[in-house]
Amino acid sequence: MAEESKPGGNPSGVGLTTRQGHPIYDNQNTRSVGPRGPLVLEDYQFLEKITHFDRERIPERVVHARGAGAHGWFVPTGRAGDVSIEEYSRAAVFRKGTRTPVFIRFSTVTHGAHSPETLRDPRGFAIKFYTGTGNWDLVGNNLKVFFIRDPIKFPDLIHAFKPDPVTNIQNSCRIFDFLSLTPESTHMVTWLFSPWGIPASYREMQGSGVNTYKLVNGHGQTVLCKFHFQPKMGVRNLRQEEASAIQATDWNHATRDLYEAIAREEHPEWDMYIQVMSDDDHPELDWDPLDATKLWPEDEFPMLHVGHVVLDRNPADYFNEVEQASFGTGVLVDGIDFSDDKLLLGRTFAYSDTQRYRVGPNYLQLPINAPKCPFATNQRGGQMSYFVDGADQGADPHVNYEPSNRDGLKQQERLGPPPRIFVEGQVGRQPIERPCNFRQAGDRWRLFSEDERNELVGNLVNALSQCDRIIQERMVGHFTQADPEYGRRVGEGLGIPAPAASQAGPA
DSSP states (O other), X not given: OOOOOOTTOOTTOOBOBOTTSOBOSXXXXXXXXXXXXXXXXXXXXXXXXXHHHHTTTOOOOOOOOOEEEEEEEEXXXXXXXXEEGXXXXXXXXGSTTOOEEEEEEEEESSSOTTSOTTSSOOEEEEEEEEEBTEEEEEEEESSSOOSOSSGGGHHHHHHHHSOOTTTOOOOHHHHHHHHHTOGGGHHHHHHXXXXXXXXXXXXXXXXXXXXXXXXXXXXXXXXXXXXXEEETTOOOBOOHHHHHHHHTTOXXXXXXXXXXXXXXXXXXXXEEEEEEEESSOOTTSSSOTTOTTOOOOTTXXXXXXXXXXXXXXXXXXXXXXXXXXXXXXXXXXXXXXXXXXXXXXXXXXXHHHHHHHHTOTTGGGSTTTSOSSOOOOOOOOOTTOOSOTTGGGTOOTTOOSSSOSSSOOBOOOOSSOOOOOOOOSOOSOOOOSOOOOSHHHHHHHHHSOHHHHHHHHHHHHHHHTTSOHHXXXXXXXXXXXXXXXXXXXXXXXXXXXXXXXXXXXXX
């Protein structure tokens, strides 16, 4: 038995971490709005702890959608545009001179594991940074916005895009039935049904974190932030005719292209950028910066170059490294924090909980998911557990709890002050106050080339022609509110007269 120590002592020097390897600074209190609560959903430390406990006796597993992936590196510039990155973030991963291993998984979103990679669908872009202070997962897609802004709508969105539960057939009627009653989706629909909805390859695809995060500097000061990745090869997308021609001969073109390029040592590369703005409500804008259906205009919030990503190694085994790769938006490191983006907070619970269901409660013991820095937890048991986190670091193996007078794990000292967060307001189910559902969709229409507009209109008309008239009219109404020409051209293709089109959508 280990010699007793005073409460709070740490004779072994072993620090308590999360399963991701992040230091735990306070293991006594959950995050709440005020000392009496309520609790907040982004408390990843609590969620990891309680959901693992919930599953210590319940094995669960589920399959995942189609994807491809590769290993590589992230090298930061140490700057954000003209200033030191340390003005914005104290995250060590951004410090000049570091080189962080990464794994990127690309995927289609709504289609099955063996579906063609030429289908119109958002593409997942998930990057895992194995930093020296624990893993950081940035889980986004190739487009910079999303269909919805509130996570409570996500199951309905996916149900609408998935096959009919009776016939097991996907159809446009289900999709646009939902979207026609979800006006904030107009911006994403405009992107998705343009050529941007079918990337030519993963190497020629943008990545974006989509959600709004916060960066925290050494003084605890915060700014709002969005993350972006721009391919060195440039962006290339496919017209529907081109995608159909590829699909006729090769269902695996994107996976094949990625694997064979790396095998030829033609390593894919991306430049990483951030956009930042002050951490406040920004009442001068007619849209909310935390709204995942919105872009931040680059002329107002410029792209700041912060680093470079290269993929230089293919997986040795697809199942072990790609299928079992598991990501979560709650997996952050010191210097990067949550904003109040509702979609981000909902994803933070859902993603890691899904991984515990899909792969198992000990998914973080798998090599592809485990941090590469030292980590130690008090979590034990559960399906497929095959080692004790941190058992080789000198802590008393009899003590799987904290606090303790004995030589167990102890919470660690903070590296810097926590972000300054103040929250007040009524708790309830409340929509955002500045939805601005259509303006950015209209901006995108006007920025598209005439070829892109023609492709967008043709794809929408083809998909909507299978839908009921009420759905067609409501969608044309959305497009009309975005831009009169946009609505008129889709309406003409569907045989909907201009007066009906102009009155069809909700305000």
